[in-house]
Structure formats: C-alpha cells, structure tokens
Amino acid sequence: MVVGLGLDIGRKRVGVAISDPLGLVATGLPTLTWPQVPPALAAIVRERQPQVLVVGLPRYPDGRPSAQTRYTQKQGDYLGRYLHLPVVYVDEILTSWSAAQTLDRRRYRHEVDYRKAVDQRAAMLILQQWLDQQPHSFRSGDNYGSKFPSSVEC
Numbered sequence: 001m002v003v004g005l006g007l008d009i010g011r012k013r014v015g016v017a018i019s020d021p022l023g024l025v026a027t028g029l030p031t032l033t034w035p036q037v038p039p040a041l042a043a044i045v046r047e048r049q050p051q052v053l054v055v056g057l058p059r060y061p062d063g064r065p066s067a068q069t070r071y072t073q074k075q076g077d078y079l080g081r082y083l084h085l086p087v088v089y090v091d092e093i094l095t096s097w098s099a100a101q102t103l104d105r106r107r108y109r110h111e112v113d114y115r116k117a118v119d120q121r122a123a124m125l126i127l128q129q130w131l132d133q134q135p136h137s138f139r140s141g142d143n144y145g146s147k148f149p150s151s152v153e154c
Contacts, residue, residue: 001022001023001024001052002019002052002134003018003019003020003021003023003048003049003051004018004019004023004025004050004051004052004053004054004088004127004130004131005017005018005019005041005044005048005052005053005054005124005127006018006019006054006055006056006123006124006127006128006130007053007054007055007056007076007123007126008056008060008122008123009055009056009071009072009118010119010121011034011071012033012034013032013033013034013115013119014031014032014033014037014041014119014123015028015031015104015116015120015121015123015124015129016028016030016031016032016041016044016120016121016123017029017124017126017128018044018048018050018127019131022135024131025122025131026123026124026125026127026128026131028120028121028123029044029120029123030116030120031116031117031120034113038078038082038083040080041082042082042083045083045085050085051086052087052088053083053085053086053087053088053131054081054090054126054127054130055072055076055079055087055089055090055122055126056089056091056122056126057069057072057073057076057089057090057091057092057093057099058072058092059091059093061093073089080110088130089092090130092125092126101116109110117128
C-alpha cells in the first residue's frame with residue numbers, strides 16, 4: 001500500500017494529513033506555517049516515510065485556474081523536489097468550506113487556532129479523496145478473519 005502525505009497549501013499556512021500504512025484513512029497532523037514548512041515536512045517524511053505528496057489544487061468552480069492555483073502548483077512542485085517525493089494534485093473545490101462546516105467555531109478561543117483546524121481538516125479531506133480513488137487489494141464484503149465462507153450453498 002502507498003502512504004500519502006496530504007497538503008492544503010495556503011499563503012500563510014499548510015494543512016497536513018498522513019494516511020495509515022494500509023492507505024485507507026487520513027489523519028490530521030499539526031498545521032504548519034511558512035517559512036518553517038519545508039524543514040517541518042522533511043521531519044515528517046523521515047518519521048512517517050510517505051511515498052507520495054497529495055496536494056489539493058484550488059480552482060474556480062467552473063474549473064478555470066486562479067492565481068492560487070498557480071501558487072499551489074509552484075509550492076507543491078518545490079516541496080516535491082525538496083522532499084524527493086512525487087506530487088499528485090487533487091481537485092480541492094470547496095474542501096476548506098466543507099472542513100469549516102464540520103468544525104464548531106465556538107470551540108476555538110482564537111481565530112488562528114480555528115484557521116489551523118480548518119486547514120488540517122481540509123488536508124484530511126484532500127488526502128481521503130485521493131485514498132478513496134486508489135485500488136485496494138480487498139473487496140468490500142469479503143469476510144476477512146471469518147471462519148465462514150462469504151457464500152454458503154444450502
């Protein structure tokens with residue numbers, strides 16, 4: 001299986017998520033701030049050993065690229081070279097909005113903490129979207145560990 005490192009790249013912060021070793025579930029990691037992003041990601045790569053960077057690529061709702069699209073591609077390509085990892089771009093339309101909808105703003109004392117949580121959740125959504133598109137070596141409905149066959153003839 002492939003371990004992915006998901007990134008929601010912004011101009012101030014980068015949301016970060018990592019997949020489990022089976023490549024099934026995305027888990028959030030602490031949100032990073034520029035300019036500490038490259039060395040902090042290098043430490044994560046050394047510790048967690050992902051094989052791919054999965055970067056959310058923002059676009060306008062009609063699919064056209066924006067200034068943020070170009071910025072994200074530039075930073076994603078740079079981080080891929082810096083970390084010696086291939087980069088996969090995933091459409092991230094509305095991930096930050098979706099992430100914000102799942103968080104209770106009142107739980108955060110400071111706006112910056114809320115923003116970091118939104119970025120982290122967006123990175124998780126981006127990575128999970130990519131993971132869900134990957135082929136897996138098992139099929140839904142298989143009875144792993146069961147002593148009974150999945151189809152019983154009567």
